[in-house]
Amino acid sequence: MNKIRLKLFSQFAFAAILFASGKSFAADATNAAPQLSDADAGTNVAPALRDSAPSFSMTADTNAPTPELQMWNDEFGATHNQRMEWWRAARFGMFIHWGVYSVPAGFWQGKPVNASGGEWIMNRGRIPVADYQAFTKQFDPVNFNAEQWVKIAKKAGMKYIVITAKHHDGFAMFHSQASAFNIYDATPWHRDPLAELAAACKKEGIKLGFYYSQAQDWNHPGGAAAGSRTGQPTVDKLNHWDVAQEGSMDDFIDNVDVPQIKELLSNYGPVAEFWFDTPVGMNTERAEKILPLLKLQPDMVVNNRLDSKKLTGDFETPEQRIPPTGIPGKDWETCMTMNRTWGFKSADTNWKSVETLITNLVDIASKGGNYLLNVGPNSLGEIPEASVERLKTVGKWMDANSEAIYDTTASPFPTQLPWGRCTKKVGDDETTLYLHVFGNFWPSSGQLFVPGLKNQIVKAYFLKSNWLGWHKKLKVTDDPAGVIISVPQKAPDRFSTTIVLKIKGTPEVK
Secondary structure (H helix, E strand, O other): OHHHHHHHHHHHHHHHHHOOOOOOOOOOHHHOOOOOOOOOOOOOOOHHHOOOOOOOOEOOOOOOOOHHHHHHHHHOOOOHHHHHHHHHHHOEEEEEOOOHHHOOOOEEOOEEOOOOOOOOHHHHOOOOHHHHHHHHHHOOOOOOOHHHHHHHHHHOOOOEEEEEEEOOOOOEOOOOOOOOOEHHHHOOOOOOHHHHHHHHHHHHOOEEEEEEOOOEOOOOOOOEOOOOOOOOOOOOOOOOOOHHHOOOHHHHHHHHHHHHHHHHHHOOOOOOEEEEOOOOOOOHHHHHHHHHHHHHOOOOEEEOOOOOOOOOOOEEEOEOOOOEOEOOOOOEEEEEOOOOOOOOOOOOOOOOOHHHHHHHHHHHHHOOOEEEEEEOOOOOOOOOHHHHHHHHHHHHHHHHHHHHOOOOEOOOOOOOOOOEEEEEEEOOOEEEEEEEEEHHHOOOOOEEEEEOEOOOEEEEEEOOOOOOOOOOEOOEEEEOOEEEEEOOOOOOOOOEEEEEEEEEOOOOEO
């Protein structure tokens, strides 16, 4: 590991300078992307009204492979491309934020904690450690059903699940020997939901991943805490508000992080994805205590939030946003809430529409990314009905359109299409373009213009078949500026209609 330490510090600055000039396509102002119908991940909400955790989204520094990524490949199991093969094909997964914070559900001492008061309620409410630990006595998720949760994800068209094994409050959602502050030992429930989820995922063919807060931990002495808000006092330089939190961060990593990560990577079968978060205080030396543990699951993909300089990891993690042009040259996964908070908050009813969820999925896939869509179960172990109903509708759309999402790559068009998005699959002799036409942008003229496409057209048809299994063929006409597809005046799907366009060779777009 000394070799990695020396190389990380000596090469990081050089790599940042060397690749700083990487270019990406910018959106054409005259060919702007369709606008979503309601609040898209909170970005259309006035700042004063937002109720989400501080963003720790780790934006890519470069558009080219770095020496650090090469070392990651050399040191940790299978190569990056081998690890990422299933992940790139999956495109759609479920994030689950579930913990003891679902008991207060956004309220402390009878009052709402409006600033990130879901999973961040202990921090934002400045709740003392002893008072927060008392919530465990009320955490009895008797309605939890692992198979039901996995089936909800599967029917929605999701290929993998990532669940919070330990969030910033330090509460382990598994039976840990490293700390008694866990769901098995500290609650009346005495069960291990991660073990049950692992069994259910194996049965249903869904991959399972774990989120783990390696730096922030507001319960164990020495765990870090994010910066305090104005007027909120701290007791030490780590932004603690309770003397019970004081201690050595290095001791915390040795005594809590290392043994718990070993447990997660040893006791639950294959782990597909590991999701670190908010690397407050995670310097290279501290990260190196954790890196060797990842060899326990050599085929696992890992995000880029282990250390504060994001020197390792397989993919980027834009949070609550979709990069306008994707992240060229990088694998990336947008994680996003379905309402405003990640963890359950009873007063948060600002749900995104099904239209927005489907549009986001299509938009992300068209830019070469994955969509990790969150649910926040309550203290009884129930996924909110509003989430379930939306996922059911998304699943019905995926039943007919998943071919245009799974195992696809980014659009060949250099700018966003005025009526929707495009995904593609490249074959030996021909390419399949999936044209996603959003319902609100369906051409009532009956002519869908595809700009700049120069390839010979093989055929065009609707991806969704009729009750006999037939796909309606569509007429295509060459145009000096592209091609025109003749379509019905009314959109076949109110959310997004997929047109399959088969072309000769690889895409040639002017």
